[in-house]
Amino acid sequence: MRYRNATAYRFLTPYLLIFAIFWIWPIISSFLISFQATRTLPWRFAPAFNWGRLIGDPAFFNALKNTLLILVIQVPVMISLAVVMAVLLNSPLLKARGLYRFAFFAPVVVGEVAYSAVFRLMFSLDFGIINKLLNSVGLEKIDWFSNVTPAMALIMIAVTWRWAGYNAIIILAGLQSIPEDVYEAATLDRVSKVKQFFHITLPLLKPVIVFCAVLSIIGTMQLFTEPFLITERGGPGGGTETLGLLLYRQGFRSLNFGYASAIAYTMAGLAIAITLVQLWLMREPK
Amino acid sequence: MAAVTLTNVVKRFGTFEVVHGANIAIADGEFVVFVGPSGCGKSTLLRMIAGLEDISGGEIAIGGKLVNDVEAADRGIAMVFQSYALYPHMTVEQNLSFGLRMNGNPKADTDRRVKRAAGILCIEELMQRRPKQLSGGQRQRVAIGRAIVREPQVFLFDEPLSNLDAELRVQMRVEISRLHKELGVTMIYVTHDQTEAMTLADRIVVLKAGNVEQIGAPLDLYDDPANRFVAGFIGSPKMNFLKANVVEQDQRSVTVELANHGGAKLKKPLCEALPAVGTEVVLGVRPEHFFEVGEGDCDIPVKADVAEHLGSVSYVYANAGAEELVVEREAARQRASGDHFTVSIKAERSLLFDKTGARIR
Numbered sequence: 001m002r003y004r005n006a007t008a009y010r011f012l013t014p015y016l017l018i019f020a021i022f023w024i025w026p027i028i029s030s031f032l033i034s035f036q037a038t039r040t041l042p043w044r045f046a047p048a049f050n051w052g053r054l055i056g057d058p059a060f061f062n063a064l065k066n067t068l069l070i071l072v073i074q075v076p077v078m079i080s081l082a083v084v085m086a087v088l089l090n091s092p093l094l095k096a097r098g099l100y101r102f103a104f105f106a107p108v109v110v111g112e113v114a115y116s117a118v119f120r121l122m123f124s125l126d127f128g129i130i131n132k133l134l135n136s137v138g139l140e141k142i143d144w145f146s147n148v149t150p151a152m153a154l155i156m157i158a159v160t161w162r163w164a165g166y167n168a169i170i171i172l173a174g175l176q177s178i179p180e181d182v183y184e185a186a187t188l189d190r191v192s193k194v195k196q197f198f199h200i201t202l203p204l205l206k207p208v209i210v211f212c213a214v215l216s217i218i219g220t221m222q223l224f225t226e227p228f229l230i231t232e233r234g235g236p237g238g239g240t241e242t243l244g245l246l247l248y249r250q251g252f253r254s255l256n257f258g259y260a261s262a263i264a265y266t267m268a269g270l271a272i273a274i275t276l277v278q279l280w281l282m283r284e285p286k
Numbered sequence: 287m288a289a290v291t292l293t294n295v296v297k298r299f300g301t302f303e304v305v306h307g308a309n310i311a312i313a314d315g316e317f318v319v320f321v322g323p324s325g326c327g328k329s330t331l332l333r334m335i336a337g338l339e340d341i342s343g344g345e346i347a348i349g350g351k352l353v354n355d356v357e358a359a360d361r362g363i364a365m366v367f368q369s370y371a372l373y374p375h376m377t378v379e380q381n382l383s384f385g386l387r388m389n390g391n392p393k394a395d396t397d398r399r400v401k402r403a404a405g406i407l408c409i410e411e412l413m414q415r416r417p418k419q420l421s422g423g424q425r426q427r428v429a430i431g432r433a434i435v436r437e438p439q440v441f442l443f444d445e446p447l448s449n450l451d452a453e454l455r456v457q458m459r460v461e462i463s464r465l466h467k468e469l470g471v472t473m474i475y476v477t478h479d480q481t482e483a484m485t486l487a488d489r490i491v492v493l494k495a496g497n498v499e500q501i502g503a504p505l506d507l508y509d510d511p512a513n514r515f516v517a518g519f520i521g522s523p524k525m526n527f528l529k530a531n532v533v534e535q536d537q538r539s540v541t542v543e544l545a546n547h548g549g550a551k552l553k554k555p556l557c558e559a560l561p562a563v564g565t566e567v568v569l570g571v572r573p574e575h576f577f578e579v580g581e582g583d584c585d586i587p588v589k590a591d592v593a594e595h596l597g598s599v600s601y602v603y604a605n606a607g608a609e610e611l612v613v614e615r616e617a618a619r620q621r622a623s624g625d626h627f628t629v630s631i632k633a634e635r636s637l638l639f640d641k642t643g644a645r646i647r
Contacts, residue, residue: 181369
């Protein structure tokens, strides 16, 4: 057995080397860099320089507030929407099911730049279809890009549009794993469809919903594309700047890698902490 | 309690008809088993009675009331599913009480019904467990318990023992039989296992390809099958069918020659229209109706291929490659593979069928 293992590891060596160099080492390296002052050369070991700055940096707290706000509002809305979409997709009354599944999944495969450009056009103050629709029903135009609240709403709408279908497909797989005869038994028990949804479907979907929520939390903690491309680098005036964007600004524009690394570790820590709390809250009763 | 009547019941899936006008009258408190091979329409028939499938034609009445357009929950029935269909996220107690709780039944009454069902099925100590913590037999008990708490007029069982091992199946069979005696409620039970049908039923409905082949008490079906299909389906091992030709005829009997067994001849008394000389017929003999040489009316030589000794009974599978026979008798205990021996057929313990499979009486 030992010889067989050794042979297997020899075959794995090229992969393990690449994995160690490009995956393990950057993780360790960025952790070490977060303890160094990197604004000027040469870099020097100064643990309080970045971590101390983090605690008192208004830009960090602004980005943290924006990220958490998106997380608290957008993730529950998107997951709820995904559940509804999955239930509709699973309906035996639905025709052209394959087409709908493709349509719901399509936003994930559309290029980020293309989708962002389309969203900017749709929400444009003067030419956008959204404002035209608002006007047509007697509502005033909204300047989605110049005010913080509409800009945040726009980010949430865009992220929801992009990922709700993806989550719906995952939840659909969960729905299809619930045996039909459980619903038939409930029907014979005179349990209404609505009660069946809340007392059978939702509890049985819990593991899948938790999985989707964890994926979404991790995704939202790293949110970058939408505030970078749609609201133009976290605009207006940093009103939609997220932790991911702040990290990018510090690391790739100011070349302050130490501080960027500290932000990256904070993001990862927060994602893990929130996920653990969620898993604990949603745990199965013994 | 209620009688169940099916009148010309038809079921179509699209243009494909799977049940072709079933007529079945089930008396109040009767235990009726629908039996037949896979795809014969027995589960579909049960699901139509339950209201889980629409009826394409005909009428179904429960307790004298037409239920064609009555919702499943309002038919006064309870169903036990093959896969148990327990709610996996609920405890046994919650599973039993779920339907009543969802319908706002008073808590005291719900508790009473749950307690009663648990007592009947001896599952009191399992009440706080979830389905995944139960064995197959325990799950089936809970599924039956869930049906009991509904206090239905009719119990429907859809192959409830199929997922259990042989020993547990026998045990649960006895329990279901006891339950029927205890509750005295009409029960309709679907199975493909003729042993279950024979042991449980007051009457059996034999189905084949969507048609009711025969309805009758278990022993009536065994002794007096209406056709070759019923004769072959009821009884285990199944009846032997021997090719024969009518060679003589008198006023009340025919003599048939067994072409594949050395031209042995058997004179068979009949009471209905006699088949003409030269007609091809089939002689049916159950494995347990072969006798020792000279005890019957016609002796045929056989060659044992495989002998199965089960202790209380022995089977010899004979004549591989020709007209295969299964012989069950006390003397088979001494037989081994390759043995040549002779068995005897009694005219009164054999059945005659025409080429279409209809019985010639």
